[in-house]
Amino acid sequence: MPETVAVPTVELNNGVSIPQLGFGVFQVKPDETAATVTAALDAGYRHIDTAQMYGNEKQVGEAITAYDIDPAEVFVTSKLNNGFHAYDDALRAFDQSLADLQREQIDLFLIHWPLPEVGFDDAWRALEKVYADGRARAIGVSNFQPHHLRRLHEEFTVPPAVNQIEVHPYLTQTELLAFDAEHQIATEAWSPIAQGLVLTDPVIVDVAERYQRTPAQVVLRWHIQLGNIVFPKSTSPARMAENFAIFDFELDQTDLALISALNRDERTGPNPDEFNWIPGQPR
Ligand SMILES: NC(=O)C1=CN([C@@H]2O[C@H](COP(=O)(O)OP(=O)(O)OC[C@H]3O[C@@H](n4cnc5c(N)ncnc54)[C@H](OP(=O)(O)O)[C@@H]3O)[C@@H](O)[C@H]2O)C=CC1
């Protein structure tokens, strides 16, 4: 790990600290996950974002356990799969994640999608239970809109520590970020470089040239300066290192604003108010 790089941490609303830069494993094939996570740990990442839906928690757990550090040094997030929103199913699925990840505690466990046709009340009760039992250090949500978050705040005991949502220069989600901040919910930005879509944008290319950085570094730096938690995915060790080297420069206010102005409310992923897909069922 490059010794000069210190990844900042964000303090969640229950006092737990999370590294602001992590590594995501969506679309990393199970048989490539252990090697990929090992390479990410070699590059210095100490925060891995996985999910039951990705089918690779077991390999994430194997890589962390086999690595020559205390596994507790790696912050691990996982997420409840969409088919398990019933209370007992959610508890069982959480137990399976713990076993697969080879941990006694998961650092952060999220409801993956709000599922308008199913709802999330029983799932949140289950997450409150594993949190109360000390088996999740923090609990939160993903893809929640303000109307979902308001219900959680009004009807439940434990407020979500994070909301993991799609955010990048083409989908800045300014109002949702402000809502999260106002309610002490940390925002995690998924697909932070829009799966590569924003990297050829002329504005981003120009900013990158002026700072003598790559487009990905500039976009990730923009997230960091906005306060977002990010975990770009890459299967290339060179890109893992590139995405990690973002803490020795700073974008000025003008360039931050130039990148934010690229917003065109363009999603690369599903709309949470319409997404009801249960893995294993037809879309
Ligand atoms: N909660 C949710 O609903 C969701 C959560 N997520 C989380 O967010 C993480 C990141 O999002 P993801 O959708 O993977 O997309 P990202 O925005 O991280 O982009 C990943 C893509 O960009 C490429 N890439 C990575 N780094 C570079 C670079 N420096 N230069 C050029 N191309 C690069 C990768 O290719 P290559 O591998 O070849 O380098 C890959 O194709 C996921 O892994 C997952 O953990 C994602 C989607 C939904």
Ligand SMILES: O=C(O)C(=O)[C@@H](O)[C@H](O)C(=O)CO
């Ligand atoms: O990557 C995730 O975390 C997701 O939820 C996505 O896979 C999402 O379910 C999707 O893009 C489905 O097409």
